[in-house]
Amino acid sequence: MxxxxxxxxxxxxxxxxxxxxxxxxxxxxxxxxxxxxxxxxxxxxxxxxxxxxxxxxxxxxxxxxxxxxxxxxxxxxxxxxxxxxxxxxxxxxKIPTSEYRAYVTLQSKAESMWGEAKENNDFESFRPYLEKLVEYNRKFADYWGYENHRYDALLNNYEPGMTVEILDQVFPKVRKALTNLLEAIKNAPNQPDPSVLEGHFPKEQQEKFSYEILERMGYDFEAGRLDETVHPFAIGLNHNDVRVTTKYDERDFRTAVFGTIHEGGHALYEQNIDPKLSFTPLATGTSMGIHESQSLFWENFISRSEAFWENHYQLFQSYAPDKFNDISLDEFYRAINEVKPSLIRIEADELTYCLHIMVRYELEKALIGGEIEVKDLPELWNSKMEDYLGVKPSNDSEGVLQDIHWSGGDFGYFPSYALGYMYAAQFENKMREDLDIESIIRQGDFEQIKKWLTNHIHQYGKMKKPLEILNEVTGEGLNADYLINYLTNKYKNIYQY
Amino acid sequence: MxxxxxxxxxxxxxxxxxxxxxxxxxxxxxxxxxxxxxxxxxxxxxxxxxxxxxxxxxxxxxxxxxxxxxxxxxxxxxxxxxxxxxxxxxxxxKIPTSEYRAYVTLQSKAESMWGEAKENNDFESFRPYLEKLVEYNRKFADYWGYENHRYDALLNNYEPGMTVEILDQVFPKVRKALTNLLEAIKNAPNQPDPSVLEGHFPKEQQEKFSYEILERMGYDFEAGRLDETVHPFAIGLNHNDVRVTTKYDERDFRTAVFGTIHEGGHALYEQNIDPKLSFTPLATGTSMGIHESQSLFWENFISRSEAFWENHYQLFQSYAPDKFNDISLDEFYRAINEVKPSLIRIEADELTYCLHIMVRYELEKALIGGEIEVKDLPELWNSKMEDYLGVKPSNDSEGVLQDIHWSGGDFGYFPSYALGYMYAAQFENKMREDLDIESIIRQGDFEQIKKWLTNHIHQYGKMKKPLEILNEVTGEGLNADYLINYLTNKYKNIYQY
Structure with a gap:
């Protein structure tokens, strides 16, 4: 039976x-x-x-x-x-059908209103939609239930098991460490010169390099493909059909190079999920945060490392414009790791990125908790940006309106990005005990790294919850120290402060 | 209510x-x-x-x-x-569920067995599958019912309203006319020289020409796209997303040029169906035969015409290898219209193509009617090929095993191809009363032709049955005279017999 x-x-x-x-x-x-x-x-x-x-x-x-x-x-x-x-x-x-339908209609309307509002720098036109979205999400969170904070119910959609309690222990510590680091870097004597990276880099050449790097990462082109798009993403249709997309900016190769590697990290996760999970809801990454840890591991810990470029700079030069022949490895490495607080999250560097997330986390937590209202957002956004990053938007399009997430009702999503950074650092620290990562990276054969990630993380899909994986692999829960140490060492070395 | x-x-x-x-x-x-x-x-x-x-x-x-x-x-x-x-x-x-399921399973098994059999030139290994497919199709035809001939029930799946009675009046006449024409051509004094078409034609250049020609035909690239494939096809996902595929053979540009135009003809049909039919079963071409009339109209009546090349040869030369600068328009036009009986249907020229269809029609009609059995096919195939085309397969791979259709149980499909030729000639004859086709083709602006086809055929989708459209547009039923006249005039001019 x-x-x-x-x-x-x-x-x-x-x-x-x-x-x-x-x-x-x-x-x-x-x-x-x-x-x-x-x-x-x-x-x-x-x-x-x-x-x-x-x-x-x-x-x-x-x-x-x-x-x-x-x-x-x-x-x-x-x-x-x-x-x-x-x-x-x-x-x-738990959500009444009529509310669910109304919400779906609202989402699609709000997203298009957001697009217009951003273009016209007109927060007020978007405000009523955002208010309704917030209202629904508060209600949904109440339907779903939570122990301590209403926001937990939303967090749970993206990072099962994560809570305000945990984040509030960790995030302020990260914020403090990063703002201190930022201060030190600002006044450091040895500033990189990003102008060495400028110049016209033909798309076809960037494309060839992207293919080559994905191959080297162990991405299986017989179970995937690489295409061009406006907002890059990776998508797993099934474990044997996982597609990467990227964007080529001929004036800035970093978009494609680091973007492709980032999406390649997501794709490796999906390609290496155990085939026996096929056609079940388990055949995908376990959470947004763990997924992001994989993309960020490859993007930052591997492809922004000195060891990586020691091996790959020559390859890069073979595809790059001639001017790069006159730029030393050291100049190049330091330039691609320039830290520069900016207004736009998706353009942020490895260090300031988490600060962008803190701004959003604090605002949406307070919003869902009912401590602030939508009308308060623009001003709070701007003042937090100034506090944490030292930059202030001159208008809402480059401020509170910049991200699409809220217009789709995706509250609770942003923390995954910062969690991804921390998880990645925790995994990397653990991997270090098993593998001589630098020397592997220098040799340019990533097979062992891919295997380690598959064995410890990828294969399980959703068979394990994110914090379960984190605990089983690293022996502890969320711990920001590894990320802080990693960034501190890295930037001390680059900026020599 | x-x-x-x-x-x-x-x-x-x-x-x-x-x-x-x-x-x-x-x-x-x-x-x-x-x-x-x-x-x-x-x-x-x-x-x-x-x-x-x-x-x-x-x-x-x-x-x-x-x-x-x-x-x-x-x-x-x-x-x-x-x-x-x-x-x-x-x-x-009318088909018992258990039989339907068994048939679906058989189809997919038979198709892969056919692939192997063709590769290994081994009809015997495929025979038992084909026998079962025939048996099912006889049974299905009996379930569905028919007035005169069991094969009518299958014909009806592809060309509603078409019957053995009609085909048996028309096909023999066509066959006789074509074999006579073929005989005349064989002995004609003025043979084209196809060797002038030889040479390496880079794929990128063929691709550019293909785009250009589709644009000129009025194919809307904002509602479609062109891609490469192994077996070219056009597919309408909806009337605003109709995709063309083609194949580039660098040693023979005809594959891509005429193939793209052929599929473009199919695509124009699907793009111009009335949008009010969207999301109904009517939002597609009315039958295989009428669909084929559209692709063949563009491929043969337009793009293999002298007028077309008078206008487009210069454009072609701008993409083609330099050698074509030394080949005259007349040499070129005659070469692309060479008639040469061959063994393979999909490589056949405009004249002999219908003879390939006759062979298949006669065999499958007799097979479904129970007058012959699967085991008789190879020999009958070969002798009919010799009778009609004067060529004889040296093995079954280039004979009875060449087409995929039967392996999928598609009996009754083949006649559509020949009907497409005849319909196209009938439509063209009618169009001639409304438009000065040659001068339009010479001017290279096909807008009026596209409009005529949309008004008379495309817009209706399945709102009208194929013979209904034929009658309404031309005032008569299936009539092979127009095709025979068209081919006779065309080849008399080319071969000067």
Whole structure:
């Protein structure tokens, strides 16, 4: 009896995952290849399939399998799949259908209003939408429930197990360390010269280098591909079809080089998930934070390291404009690691990035907690930017309106980025005990690193929760010290303060 | 009451069409971009979605809407959609579910067995599969019913309204005319010299020319795109997303040039279907034959015409290798129109192509009718090829095994190709009354031609049946005289016999 139910449950999950792959392909297509006139039609098709997924997740059929199988199955994949299915069921079932529909409509409207507001630097036109989005998210958090802070319920969507309590212990410490570092760097005697990186770098050459680096990272091109897009992303349709996208800026090669490696890190995660998890909700990265730890590990700990460029600068030069023949490895390495507080998160360097996240975390936590209101955001944003980064937006487009996240109701997402940095540093510290990372990087054969990441992290997909992985791999919980030490050593060496 | 049912009916059709668009995109992706390792997973996803479409088409819900709305709705789009839905429902409902499933499994197995058999030139290994496919198709035809010939029931799947009776009046006449023409040509004094077309033509240049020609045809690149593939096709995901694929052979530009124009003809049809048919089963070409008439009209009547090259040869030369500067327009025009009986259908010229179809038509008609059996096919194939084309396969790979169609159970499909030629000639003859085609082609602005085709054919999608369109546009039924006249005049001029 249970056996038959297990099969029916897995068949239903397969149906859900199949829609998921179709939706994923359509999304990839819309952001890379699809002709623009077909977008309206495509959006409707996406809507139909998303609705189907939602129906399955909240169906009586799903509920009956969960009830029947819970505690009655031995297979660990089915057990974990049940757990995921139940969490999704409960989360969705707690929201009244009429509210859910109204919210979906609001999301898409708000996103397009945000686009206009950003373009016109007009926060007021977006404010009523953002207010409604906040209101819904407060309500949803209350439906879902939480122990200490309402914001925990939202955090949980992106980083299961993470809480305000943990973040409030860690983030202020990071903030303090980073602002101190920033101060030291500002007054340091040995400033890098980023102008050495300027110059026209043809797209075709950047593309070739991107392919070469992805190959070296161990990205499997027979199970993926690289395409161009406006806002780069990686997407796993299934573990054998994980696509990377990148953007080529002919005036600044860093966009493509570090962007490709970043997305390549995400892609390696998805490519190396255990195939036995296919067609279950477990066949993807376990959380936003752990995912980001993989992309940032490759982007920062590997590809912004001195060892990496000792090995790869020559290769880079072979694709780069001739001027780079006259730029020394040291000049190059220091230039790509320049620290410079700026207004825009996605352009931030490795050090100041987390400070951007702190600003957002504090604001959205207070917003969801009801301590502040949407109307207070622009001013608070600007003053926090000044406090933490020493820069102040001259308008809301380069301030509170810069990110798309809130317009889609994605509150609780931002902390994942900072968590990714910390996790990456924690993993790297642990990896150091098993591998001589620098010498591996210098040799340019990343196989051992890829294997380590697969063994410790990738293969599990969602079989383990993020903090479970962190604890099992590093023997401790969230700890910012590793990131702080890493950044301190790195920048001391570069800036020689 | 009816209003509400109409809405529910249209919503169900929209769901079906949405799966259709997702399936279409996945198919396009698999044939152009998808990494090979992801294929297995993708096939399963396709299976899930195809099953969903099948479930909708045969659902009690669908049946109830058909019963309730039939004769009770004023909206012509709903009326025609009902008719389509009913035909599909009946067709599918008449096949017992267990047989349908077994057949689907057989199809996919047979297709892969065919691939191996073709590669190994081993008809015997494929024979048992083909026998089962024939058996199923005979049974299905009996389930579906027919008036005169069992084969009519299968023809109807691809060319509604077409019958053995009509084909048997027309095809022999065509065959006789073409074999006579072929004889005359063989002995004609003025043979073209195809060697003038030889030489290395870089892919990038062929690609640029392909884009340019599609633009000129009026293909809308904002509602489509051009990609490379192994077996070229065009696919309409929706009327604003109709994609063309082509193949570049650097040793023979004709593959890409005429292939792109051919697929472009299909694409123009799909791009110009009335948008009000979107998300219904009517939003596609009305039949295989009419679709083929559009691709062949552009490929043959336009792009293999003297007028076309009078205008476009200079453009062609600007992309082509330098050697073409020394080849006269006349030499070029005659060379691209060389007639040469060959063994392989897809490589056939404009004149002999229909003879390849006759061979297949006669064999599958007899096969479905039970007059011959699968074991008789290789020998019959070879002797008919010799009779009609004067060439004889030296093995089954270049004979009876060459086409994929039968391995997928597609009996009744082949005649559409020959019908496409005849329809195209009939349409062209009619168009001539309204437009000065040669002078339009010479001017190179095809807008009027595109408009004529849209007004008379494209816009209707499946609102009209193929023979309905043929009759309304030309005032008569299938008539091979126009094709025969066109070919006779064309080749008399070229070969001067």
């Amino acid at each position: 249970t056996k038959a139910t297990e099969e029916k449950f897995m068949a239903l999950l397969k149906e859900e995952a199949s829609y998921g792959e179709a939706i994923g392909l359509m999304a990839w297509d819309m952001r890379t290849k699809a002709p623009k006139k077909g977008m309206d039609n495509r959006s409707e098709v996406l809507g139909v399939l998303a609705q189907k997924v939602h129906e399955i997740q909240t169906s009586d059929e799903m509920k009956s399998y969960i009830d029947e199988l819970k505690g009655n199955t031995q297979d660990p994949v089915i057990q974990k799949s049940l757990q995921e299915a139940e969490e999704t069921y409960n989360k969705t079932a | 009816t209003k509400a049912t109409e809405e529910k009916f249209m919503a169900l059709l929209k769901e079906e069409a949405s799966y259709g668009e997702a399936i279409g995109l996945m198919a396009w992706d698999m044939r152009t971009k998808a990494p090979k390792k992801g294929m297995d997973n993708r096939s399963e996803v396709l299976g899930v979605l195809a099953q969903k479409v099948h479930e909708i088409q045969t659902s009690d819900e669908m049946k109830s809407y058909i019963d309730e709305l039939k004769g009770n709705t004023q909206d012509p789009v709903i009326q025609k959609s009902l008719q389509e839905a009913e035909e599909t429902y009946n067709k599918t409902a």
